[in-house]
Amino acid sequence: MVINLVKSINMRIHTKTLSLYALVIFSVLSSGCSSLGVEPWERNILAKKEMLLNSSPIDSSLDDHIYFSKESSSGGKSFAGGGCGCN
Amino acid sequence: MQLTKKTQSKNIKQLLTVATCTLLGTCAQAEEFKDWKFDTALMYYGETDRVTATELIVSGTRVFDNDEVLNLKVTVDSLTGASANGAVAQPEVQTFTRPSGKGDFTVKAGDTPLDDTFKDTRLQLNGQWTQSLNSDYTASSGIHLSKEYDYLSLGLNGSISRDFNRKNTNISAGFAFSQDTFSPEGDIPIPFTQMLPKNENGTTSANRLKSSDDKKTFDLLFGLTQIINRQMVMQFNYSHSQVDGYLTDPFKIVSEVNQLGITQRQLYENRPDSRTKNSVFWQTKYHLSHSIIDISYRYFWDDWDIKSHTIDARFHVPLSTGYIEPHIRFYAQDAANFYQPFIVSSNPQASYISADYRVGEMTALTLGLKYGTTLQNNNELSFRIELYQQSPKSNGVEQPGVLKNIDLHPSIKAIIAQMSYSF
Numbered sequence: 062m063v064i065n066l067v068k069s070i071n072m073r074i075h076t077k078t079l080s081l082y083a084l085v086i087f088s089v090l091s092s093g094c095s096s097l098g099v100e101p102w103e104r105n106i107l108a109k110k111e112m113l114l115n116s117s118p119i120d121s122s123l124d125d126h127i128y129f130s131k132e133s134s135s136g137g138k139s140f141a142g143g144g145c146g147c148n
Numbered sequence: 149m150q151l152t153k154k155t156q157s158k159n160i161k162q163l164l165t166v167a168t169c170t171l172l173g174t175c176a177q178a179e180e181f182k183d184w185k186f187d188t189a190l191m192y193y194g195e196t197d198r199v200t201a202t203e204l205i206v207s208g209t210r211v212f213d214n215d216e217v218l219n220l221k222v223t224v225d226s227l228t229g230a231s232a233n234g235a236v237a238q239p240e241v242q243t244f245t246r247p248s249g250k251g252d253f254t255v256k257a258g259d260t261p262l263d264d265t266f267k268d269t270r271l272q273l274n275g276q277w278t279q280s281l282n283s284d285y286t287a288s289s290g291i292h293l294s295k296e297y298d299y300l301s302l303g304l305n306g307s308i309s310r311d312f313n314r315k316n317t318n319i320s321a322g323f324a325f326s327q328d329t330f331s332p333e334g335d336i337p338i339p340f341t342q343m344l345p346k347n348e349n350g351t352t353s354a355n356r357l358k359s360s361d362d363k364k365t366f367d368l369l370f371g372l373t374q375i376i377n378r379q380m381v382m383q384f385n386y387s388h389s390q391v392d393g394y395l396t397d398p399f400k401i402v403s404e405v406n407q408l409g410i411t412q413r414q415l416y417e418n419r420p421d422s423r424t425k426n427s428v429f430w431q432t433k434y435h436l437s438h439s440i441i442d443i444s445y446r447y448f449w450d451d452w453d454i455k456s457h458t459i460d461a462r463f464h465v466p467l468s469t470g471y472i473e474p475h476i477r478f479y480a481q482d483a484a485n486f487y488q489p490f491i492v493s494s495n496p497q498a499s500y501i502s503a504d505y506r507v508g509e510m511t512a513l514t515l516g517l518k519y520g521t522t523l524q525n526n527n528e529l530s531f532r533i534e535l536y537q538q539s540p541k542s543n544g545v546e547q548p549g550v551l552k553n554i555d556l557h558p559s560i561k562a563i564i565a566q567m568s569y570s571f
Contacts, residue, residue: 097313097316097374097375097376097377098313098314098316098374098375098377099316099375099377099378100314101314101315105378106378106379106435107378107379107381107435109435111440111464111471112381112433112435114381114383114431118187119187119189119205119568120189120518120566120568122205122221122223123189123191123566126203126225127193127536127564128479131506131512131536132456132506132510132512132538133481133506134425134427134446134456134458134481135389135425136367136425136427136429136448137385137387137428137429137446137458138385138429140305140322140387141367141387141425141427145270145294145301146268146296146298146299146328146330147227
């Protein structure tokens with residue numbers, strides 16, 4: 062009973078701490094991000110296809126399939142997923 | 149000649165459009181092939197003396213009037229060749245039963261046991277619909293189906309993203325769910341039972357659990373994309389994945405050896421039936437005066453104690469005829485807490501054991517080069533070649549007797565060749 066109560070309090074503290082961290086990180090990123098960026102007329106370089114973060118989705122799809130089947134890690138850039146019996 | 153080429157390209161596009169419309173079940177406007185853009189690729193993957201795979205992808209994208217985007221993708225791949233079955237090499241010839249139980253194969257003295265039974269063809273279909281909800285919000289949802297001889301995967305996904313700060317900042321949240329069913333050749337073995345000699349009637353119930361099993365995967369992905377300045381864009385992702393169900397590989401075994409390192413029995417492996425995976429990912433693209441640097445890093449960890457680092461860098465250099473793109477990728481992973489290259493018969497046996505080198509400690513290096521050129525009508529043709537080397541490492545366990553002189557962690561070399569055409 063006492064052990065369960067302690068565990069419950071610990072979990073609540075842990076959840077609260079995580080929420081606080083998330084809030085702080087989000088606030089810092091939001092305030093930091095608002096001073097970054099460009100005006101709409103300054104996007105000529107960023108508008109290039111090769112500046113897209115995933116400019117070759119077919120290559121990424123093939124690479125993800127290879128590394129998913131040959132290594133123990135997956136995801137990050139996109140869903141960790143599965144979808145084949147290769148691993 | 150040019151007219152012929154244009155006509156051929158138009159015909160292929162029309163054919164693919166009709167096929168796509170048929171797949172959708174709405175062929176009313178099949179003549180509107182000009183609205184579709186197709187990306188196609190043919191890839192060959194070949195390991196020295198092991199697995200080879202050929203994969204074909206045809207992806208069609210159509211942008212509708214209100215910027216709604218429909219993407220349909222068909223993937224077909226064929227796999228053949230040999231794969232390490234987890235057993236240790238021995239100073240004598242070894243005989244292993246094939247997964248069906250009906251046949252066997254032998255492995256030469258000193259060679260890593262490779263099961264050459266692998267032969268499979270896979271068909272995968274993906275559909276994704278993306279649309280703006282208003283000026284700030286974009287939503288996307290999709291489905292996938294993947295079928296191979298002994299495996300079926302059905303899945304769906306959904307995500308929403310919001311633009312802030314004059315569209316310089318974007319945050320996104322998404323989920324994916326998939327239900328996979330595995331019906332391996334020769335059924336699912338009972339963990340830690342012995343591989344039996346071949347039987348003309350196939351596998352027996354003596355060491356078989358059932359004919360199929362399944363697993364469920366639930367993924368969450370949160371992202372932040374930020375434009376830094378006119379030349380730089382950056383992305384941060386966090387992903388969480390929960391997998392429950394059958395995560396053991398029914399084709400993998402682990403050798404039980406005595407104090408002299410001589411194999412006594414070959415036992416089927418056993419892995420935990422759940423896995424929680426996490427990763428953080430960072431990517432930056434920076435436009436120099438002409439070329440572009442694309443660099444990313446991923447840190448991955450899970451509750452099997454696997455931790456990994458992945459660094460990937462590409463350098464896009466425009467040329468008068470197109471572009472070249474050198475690529476380097478470095479990967480390093482720790483071993484899962486249940487990885488053991490072999491079992492010593494006198495030691496107590498753990499609840500979970502796998503000798504699959506893919507859950508062991510390893511590093512991997514990929515070196516690649518891509519060349520792309522733009523043809524008529526902005527059609528793009530590209531070629532990519534990559535060399536991939538995996539270097540598995542020992543987990544420090546002492547190799548008894550005859551195993552002292554055997555390389556239990558040989559490196560694996562592979563070549564990846566790809567041709568892509570977009571029109």
